[in-house]
Amino acid sequence: MNVIEIKKLTKYYGESRGIIDVSFNVEEGEIFGFIGPNGAGKSTTIRTLLGLIYPTSGSAKIFGLDIVNNGPMILKEVGYLPSEVFYYDGMKVIDLLNYSASFYKKDCSKRIKELAEIMDLDLNKKIDDLSFGNKKKVGIVQGLLHEPKLIILDEPTSGLDPLMQQKFFELLEAENKKGVTILLSSHVLSEVQRLCSRVAIIKEGKIIKLESMSTLNNENYKRFKVEIESPVNNDYFSIAGVNDLQVNEKTHSFLFKGDINQITKKLANVNISNIWVNEPDLEEIFMHYYSKEE
Amino acid sequence: MNIYLHELRAYRKFTFIWSASLIILFMMYFSIYPTIAKDADSFIKMLENYPEYLQSAMGLHLESITSLLGFYAFILTFVILCAGIQSLHIGISIISKEERDRTVDFLMTKPISRSSILTEKILAGLTTLVITNVFFFMIAKIMVEVFKTNDYDNRLFALMTITIFLVQLMFYVLGILLSVIMPKVKSVLPISLGVVFAFFIFGTLVVSDEKDIYRYLTPFKYFEPNDILLKGGFGLLYILVAFIFITASIVASYVVYNKKNIHAV
Numbered sequence: 206m207n208v209i210e211i212k213k214l215t216k217y218y219g220e221s222r223g224i225i226d227v228s229f230n231v232e233e234g235e236i237f238g239f240i241g242p243n244g245a246g247k248s249t250t251i252r253t254l255l256g257l258i259y260p261t262s263g264s265a266k267i268f269g270l271d272i273v274n275n276g277p278m279i280l281k282e283v284g285y286l287p288s289e290v291f292y293y294d295g296m297k298v299i300d301l302l303n304y305s306a307s308f309y310k311k312d313c314s315k316r317i318k319e320l321a322e323i324m325d326l327d328l329n330k331k332i333d334d335l336s337f338g339n340k341k342k343v344g345i346v347q348g349l350l351h352e353p354k355l356i357i358l359d360e361p362t363s364g365l366d367p368l369m370q371q372k373f374f375e376l377l378e379a380e381n382k383k384g385v386t387i388l389l390s391s392h393v394l395s396e397v398q399r400l401c402s403r404v405a406i407i408k409e410g411k412i413i414k415l416e417s418m419s420t421l422n423n424e425n426y427k428r429f430k431v432e433i434e435s436p437v438n439n440d441y442f443s444i445a446g447v448n449d450l451q452v453n454e455k456t457h458s459f460l461f462k463g464d465i466n467q468i469t470k471k472l473a474n475v476n477i478s479n480i481w482v483n484e485p486d487l488e489e490i491f492m493h494y495y496s497k498e499e
Numbered sequence: 500m501n502i503y504l505h506e507l508r509a510y511r512k513f514t515f516i517w518s519a520s521l522i523i524l525f526m527m528y529f530s531i532y533p534t535i536a537k538d539a540d541s542f543i544k545m546l547e548n549y550p551e552y553l554q555s556a557m558g559l560h561l562e563s564i565t566s567l568l569g570f571y572a573f574i575l576t577f578v579i580l581c582a583g584i585q586s587l588h589i590g591i592s593i594i595s596k597e598e599r600d601r602t603v604d605f606l607m608t609k610p611i612s613r614s615s616i617l618t619e620k621i622l623a624g625l626t627t628l629v630i631t632n633v634f635f636f637m638i639a640k641i642m643v644e645v646f647k648t649n650d651y652d653n654r655l656f657a658l659m660t661i662t663i664f665l666v667q668l669m670f671y672v673l674g675i676l677l678s679v680i681m682p683k684v685k686s687v688l689p690i691s692l693g694v695v696f697a698f699f700i701f702g703t704l705v706v707s708d709e710k711d712i713y714r715y716l717t718p719f720k721y722f723e724p725n726d727i728l729l730k731g732g733f734g735l736l737y738i739l740v741a742f743i744f745i746t747a748s749i750v751a752s753y754v755v756y757n758k759k760n761i762h763a764v
Contacts, residue, residue, distance in 0.1 A: 248763050255608050258760040281610040291601035293509065307501040308609040347605070 214263035223249040238401030284353035288360035290344035309351040506623035539565040556703040572724035586667035588691035590674020595684040662722035669718040
């Protein structure tokens, strides 16, 4: 059963494009990743699903209900965690959470306490006095306290320290085991890789790829930068699987996809003074991989 | 009714300060009355020195100003000016603060229709105005009783005092309408001061002619305390036009608010 069904959703802001003909479905119980560079249309899509903005054309359904006509009914079972959280002045954390809970006709007090404990959140502090990361935690608890069936997250882990990120992922995974569907929008590859089973990739307002996580993993590049002491040719690393090879005096940098042993063998045969290996974030992958396709 | 209560709590300081200020302002100026009543003739002679247009601009009506209700009407002019600022300010701010403080994403992703949000907010702001008026009425009544030299018309006193609320109501719904139409209100105070003063000044420039159509362009001329004193009641046409204006503004506000796109902040 599809929890979210999006059909050719289009939003223009006057002349400028927001999103164009976006279509995808999110199945019940999935953790679905929605990824794309800045300005691609992730927030536009999410804000349209939530009823904050109205589509220019196209439609979408959540729980089988049309998003334009049935907003309040849908939102009863939706938890939304925006990327930046702002709250009312002068309120304590517990006041804000209770105010949030008052919109859902159910008793959320136990759940609030549970979540606050897991996320290490002091309920009696004033929100104005909290750090950015702690405010983010308030956002997390606020989005989950009514035990929604669908959780929509917009860049959820920015601002959280690694330990909290872990706890948050565990929280999401626990919810997912209970049957909760999660739509996660991000441009941080690691969190998408960790949690999602399927992803839709959006660029310049259009969905350009819709595939399972396992396929995306196989297409994952690593970025290498090596400082080589021994004299080598500029095309020393020019082997199959290497892309975007750039050589600057002693520094060779490139993207590589494939069997990593091929690279380590090449490294073993020379004297290196320094090496950097990292995973490019999704934006780099887009800018390189997808612009090549055009 | 959670939004209603939340907003009442959020505006309690604002309401207290404005109510107290209006009352203190009134008490200060009205307490001059006994002095004026004693020396009525010399006071009038002094006022006669002002040119006529200035007299009417400042709401100085020589024939009545030394009577209790006449003086009351004069002081009320300035109370109503300040009260107008209070109501326009809260009308604009109670809606626009969600976008200004960026809490709109929080509120509008809750399972509540936009109409319900608007209704609760409008009622909350209205309640603060009612509270202000109730307290003002009580204090004004006490002062008028303390300072009266002879009996006065109770009914006229009540009608004159209610004009504060009526003018506030007009500015309030105007504020609500402005706040749903304007894209982003960064600072409410300059707008509320500017708009109210503009209407007030426009009102002073309007010739005090009953049939003058320009009177309908400023809320201050709909329910002028002095007019009520002179005519013994409200002008029916003013009530009708005010009612139409208030209804139309509210309806328009709902329509705009429901159709609005809320962009990311």
